[in-house]
Amino acid sequence: MTNLNRSLGILMVTLSCQMLLTVMTQAAPQPQIRKQPFGTTTEKKSVDLYTLTNINSIEVSIMTYGGIVVSLKVPDRKGQLQEITLGYDTLDGYLKNNSPYFGALIGRYGNRIGKGKFSLGGREYRLATNNGESHLHGGVRGFDKAVWKQTEVRGQKSVGLKLDYVSADGEEGYPGALTVTVFYTLTNDNELKIEYAATTTKETIVNLTNHAYFNLGADANILKHEVMINADRFTPISEAFIPTGELKNVKGTPMDFTTLTAIGARINQKDEQLIRANGYDHNWVLNRKDGSLSLAARVEEPTSGRVLEVFTTEPGVQFYTGNFLDGTIKGKAGKVYQQRAGFCLETQHFPDSPNKPNFPSTILKPGQKYATTTIYRFVVE
Ligand code: GLA
Numbered sequence: 056m057t058n059l060n061r062s063l064g065i066l067m068v069t070l071s072c073q074m075l076l077t078v079m080t081q082a083a084p085q086p087q088i089r090k091q092p093f094g095t096t097t098e099k100k101s102v103d104l105y106t107l108t109n110i111n112s113i114e115v116s117i118m119t120y121g122g123i124v125v126s127l128k129v130p131d132r133k134g135q136l137q138e139i140t141l142g143y144d145t146l147d148g149y150l151k152n153n154s155p156y157f158g159a160l161i162g163r164y165g166n167r168i169g170k171g172k173f174s175l176g177g178r179e180y181r182l183a184t185n186n187g188e189s190h191l192h193g194g195v196r197g198f199d200k201a202v203w204k205q206t207e208v209r210g211q212k213s214v215g216l217k218l219d220y221v222s223a224d225g226e227e228g229y230p231g232a233l234t235v236t237v238f239y240t241l242t243n244d245n246e247l248k249i250e251y252a253a254t255t256t257k258e259t260i261v262n263l264t265n266h267a268y269f270n271l272g273a274d275a276n277i278l279k280h281e282v283m284i285n286a287d288r289f290t291p292i293s294e295a296f297i298p299t300g301e302l303k304n305v306k307g308t309p310m311d312f313t314t315l316t317a318i319g320a321r322i323n324q325k326d327e328q329l330i331r332a333n334g335y336d337h338n339w340v341l342n343r344k345d346g347s348l349s350l351a352a353r354v355e356e357p358t359s360g361r362v363l364e365v366f367t368t369e370p371g372v373q374f375y376t377g378n379f380l381d382g383t384i385k386g387k388a389g390k391v392y393q394q395r396a397g398f399c400l401e402t403q404h405f406p407d408s409p410n411k412p413n414f415p416s417t418i419l420k421p422g423q424k425y426a427t428t429t430i431y432r433f434v435v436e
Pocket residue numbers: 155156166191296336373375379399401
């Protein structure tokens with residue numbers, strides 16, 4: 056073999072290897088995770104923003120402050136990516152404004168505990184009250200205001216962010232030190248999966264959720280979105296938004312979402328529960344046989360074709376239609392959030408369970424492991 060032939064041979068092999076590599080990387084696109092600094096809190100703690108992207112261009116950004124979903128972009132039926140959550144563009148937005156829990160992790164207790172107190176093991180505990188007489192979404196400094204420790208997780212078909220936080224014994228009035236892990240995963244099947252886990256040093260109560268506000272379309276409100284909630288019953292509330300304890304059948308009421316119905320179809324009816332909450336702000340009792348992951352709700356936005364499906368292991372879901380939004384918040388891209396600009400589907404145990412013996416228990420004992428899963432799945436139709 057001449058030197059020229061040998062050189063040509065080597066060149067050919069090198070080129071083929073390079074071509075093969077290019078083909079391989081093109082054939083198997085990978086989900087991505089990217090980190091960027093996102094500012095510092097008032098206590099000078101630095102906050103990072105992680106952007107997770109799957110192979111279908113779905114993109115979710117989560118920050119370490121509050122484990123907040125800052126942005127979520129999904130395609131419509133023409134493939135157009137659009138922001139579908141409410142919130143702010145910057146950390147300052149969340150710190151300076153009184154954020155109504157936009158995209159936040161909620162703990163230790165999702166929704167209200169009446170009069171901010173409950174008894175456990177023969178002792179009465181008093182929690183911080185931050186909503187009239189009630190304790191709401193974990194109190195004055197809930198998990199939505201904590202800076203979480205982060206770990207990136209890379210898989211073949213998904214990318215994830217693991218967030219850890221230890222809530223001290225006595226924080227906001229709760230007994231026991233609670234070690235919490237929340238695991239966000241974005242899969243190539245267009246699912247944003249949230250796994251919550253916790254352990255405690257003393258008997259306590261726990262009920263974790265996420266408070267993302269969605270608007271799947273381009274309208275300023277969500278009234279044309281169609282909703283199905285897989286529930287035959289809901290928990291009616293008192294004037295203080297505390298469940299009365301009754302599990303009421305939805306049949307014949309504007310709470311009946313057993314078949315897809317536009318949010319705006321009945322929201323202004325002269326129904327006592329709707330008047331009380333100024334719209335939908337109630338917990339639905341999900342139809343389920345056991346604690347396995349099952350469909351809780353489905354939301355369709357007819358113009359864009361975007362569909363959101365919610366799966367959970369939890370027994371309930373709080374369907375909230377942004378009734379407290381009043382046009383005073385200027386959010387992402389300068390958008391002013393008027394009433395009903397977004398809706399929430401907060402998977403959870405029922406509000407005020409610690410004071411309602413007939414509701415599924417929210418008690419966690421030392422040695423037990425709290426573990427729940429919720430999936431937000433995005434589809435186009
Ligand atoms: C929840 C509650 C509402 C309201 C919002 C936050 O979903 O059920 O009543 O407090 O959070 O504004």
